[in-house]
Amino acid sequence: MLKRSLLILCLGLAPLAQGGQASPAVADPALEARVLKLSEVLRCLVCQNQSIAESNAELAQDLRAQVREQLASGKSEGEVVDYMVARYGDFVLYQPPVKGITVLLWGGPAALLAAGLIGLGLRLRTRRRESAAALSLEEHARAQALLQGETPTALESEKHP
Amino acid sequence: MKAKFLIPLVLFLLLVGFLAFGLKLNPREVPSPLIDKPAPAFSLPQLTDPQRKLALADMRGQVWLLNVWASWCVACRQEHPVLVALARQNLVPVVGLNYKEVRGDGAIDSRKLDASQELALALERARAWLGSHGDPYFTSVLDLDGRVGIDFGVYGVPETFLIDKKGVIRLKHIGPVTSEVLRDVILPKVAALQGEV
Secondary structure (H helix, E strand, O other): OHHHHHHHHHHHHHHHHOOOOOOOOOOOHHHHHHHHHHHOOEEOOOOOOOEOOOOOOHHHHHHHHHHHHHHHOOOOHHHHHHHHHHHHOHHHEOOOOOOHHHHHHHHHHHHHHHHHHHHHHHHHHHHHHHHOOOOOHHHHHHHHHHHOOOOOOOOHHHOOO | OHHHHHHHHHHHHHHHHHHHHHHHOOOOOOOOOOOOOEOOOOEEEEOOOOOOEEEHHHHOOOOEEEEEEOOOOHHHHHHHHHHHHHHHHOOOOEEEEEEOOOOOOOOOOHHHOOHHHHHHHHHHHHHHHHHHHOOOOOEEEEEOOOHHHHHOOOOOOOEEEEEOOOOEEEEEEEOOOOHHHHHHHHHHHHHHHHHOO
8 A cells, every 4th residue: 555655655755856847949940941051062171971960070160150150240141151151161061152263164064064965965966877778688688588488598708600 | 086985084084084083182171261361360368367458459560370289189188299399499478379179179168168168178178188198289279169269260180281471361270280281381481471561
């Protein structure tokens, strides 16, 4: 009986043990979403294959804090990106900007595709011309014979002397 | 068109050439956009006396080196003797930028410290380190939160900047300064810049 009443007592106390409602992890979820979105396109310079959103390196944390602070102070995404590029160069951007030095990077695949298509077109044209040669009369007759199931006879030209 | 069969070979050799060149590049060395741009302005407390500040403008009129260091930085130990030897020659003043002395050290939970405790700890650690390894610096300034470091585009300590008489960054060296780099790259540039008006 004692056990049972103890159990009931414990169960009765259980709700008291729970604290208040969990507070949200961030003060301003809308701002945090913008910070995250922008952080995903900025490269961490310490661990270069991660964005500053993914990386937990010291520098990535500092840069995330910078992004948050600047967005919170009312700067636009573009201004924050400019701030980062001014300090760390275009390398900090996962998507390189289109400019003189990156023309080959951006235009290269399209140029390769175009070159491939042109090459293919030329090749097909020459092939059509090659195969357009008609059969000679003799060849034609032989093909006819083959189609009718007769034993093929060797062509004159294939006969060995 | 006899040599047509050589085309794949030529393409292959071209590819090998590109790859061999790429192998020699160091992906950790990101070219700084700050070269030939005015150094970002700063005004930071000095290590010897945090009440006194050193600003970028104070260095105007001389060619100087800004060396980013911290006591927790392992590679800094490697380059430190080179800097100490350089200081003895009195060729160029070196200003130390002590970068995130407390916050950069993963072993310390800096969130538990308030600003004055952090400053006191940074002073103690940085002074002790210079005391045991030698102090090559004209002066060192404290960048506790790394903000000035970000302005300079610092992403790995140590880094060294060469700044001319007008306050323009002329050279950046990433990683420890070796005596070869100093002799072959930095000092010739220093001499050239000192000759400028």
